[in-house]
Amino acid sequence: MSTTEVEKPPQTGFFGNLIFNIAVPVLVMTYLSSDEYLGPMWSIAFALSFPLAFGFYDLKLTKKINPFSVLGIVSVILTGGISLLKLPAEYIAIKEAAIPGLIGLAVLITQFSKKPLVKALILNDQLVNWPKLNNTLEEKKLTETFNNKVAVSSYIVASSFFLSSVLNYLLAKWILVSEPGTTAYTEELGRMTALSYPVIVIPSMILLIIALMYLFKQISAVTGEPVESFLQQ
Template sequence: MNTNEQTDKHQTDENISAEDIQAANDNREKPKKESLLANLLLNIVVPTLVLTKLSGDEYLGTKLAIIVALAFPILYGANDLIRNGKINFFSALGIVSVALTGGMSLMELPPEYIAIKEAAIPGLIGLAVLVSIKTKYPLVRTFLYNDKFLQTDKVEQALEKRGKVTDFNKAMRNASIMLSGSFFLSSALNYILAKMLLVSEPGTEAFNAELGKMTALSFPVIAVPATIIMMGTLFYVFRSITRLSGLSLDEIMVEQ
């Protein structure tokens, strides 16, 4: 085999190798997107119906109704963890929160304990976000400014080139305060909702109905306002990045 033939064969092998790699990447199974409908059904609608309609002695009874109702969000969250192949902070936290609610209800602890638990979890997250401002790794970067969504290396290079690193750090501090505010709001609303609705004795059909009502109202009363604040924070972060780096949103977003 002459030199030209060897060169052509080597180039062909390289091309085939590159094509094979590209094909493998293209055919790699992408993570399935979460279904909003399934999320709402399994985390809110089904548990609410079980607690409010099936807690009577002629159906499941109070304790079994709690177990069945809370099994749906727990299994949904566990399936989400398994499907994604890694631990999602909020999914894991949701499983823990639901398990605590179920445990307290089955132990027939006073409703005050559930109200405190409902407020404590988002409250502690909000506090952690604030405290993290003083560390090298503020949580706002984990939640809103990370490599999953943004080309952070490209952004940081542009910020250094324009001498805007200090201004950007100030913007991240403001975003941290805004983000913690969404968690503190969620904490306050959780406590108020639990105190207003959970008034019956634990272990009764009336208590289960109140627990179901609290589950149903948690989305419009708590999740929507907190999400609005979080989306406002996200808009502020993106606006700050584009303004300080001089890059457009299309230039900094990671292609999905």
């Protein structure tokens, strides 16, 4: 590897996230929650152990604290605690809505700081050569102009998390209707996890992609150079 290349930290990947955070927990809660197998409580504990272990593995692999990995771990712990304590499903719905809602608020609040969260979300160092971009903006005295474009993207990204928050709450309220601690409730929890991807993740990802495409276009429009010249090789 040449000295000019940036060594990318190892990542767990899309399929790893899909398998351990969604597929395996769904299968366990759907097919092993009856009394003849693990039972409703043990199946929840076993199912949630996969995303929990995967979250810690991701932290160890990347060798840095990722706020979103931490939030994922906290989310799993809260889901397990609420379920094992047999608290009303309303608590799950509130928890499901609170986490993306808090991220959306963080995106808006940090927009007024020197390190907007939107840059870490869609324009991180692995994607954009920030020293080169910042130098170009400073030379052309366009830093403030570009920051205004970043602010617009922050509103788009924040809206994606607020949308996720609303959809999370509605999905939990719609699916979790059985008594906590029963096999039916555990199966519903698995169904909610399975549906969260097409119902919640896909619409949110569309908005994130729109924000990314918008910023790519603005990088080119503001600097007058192709966006490819500011991307990491």
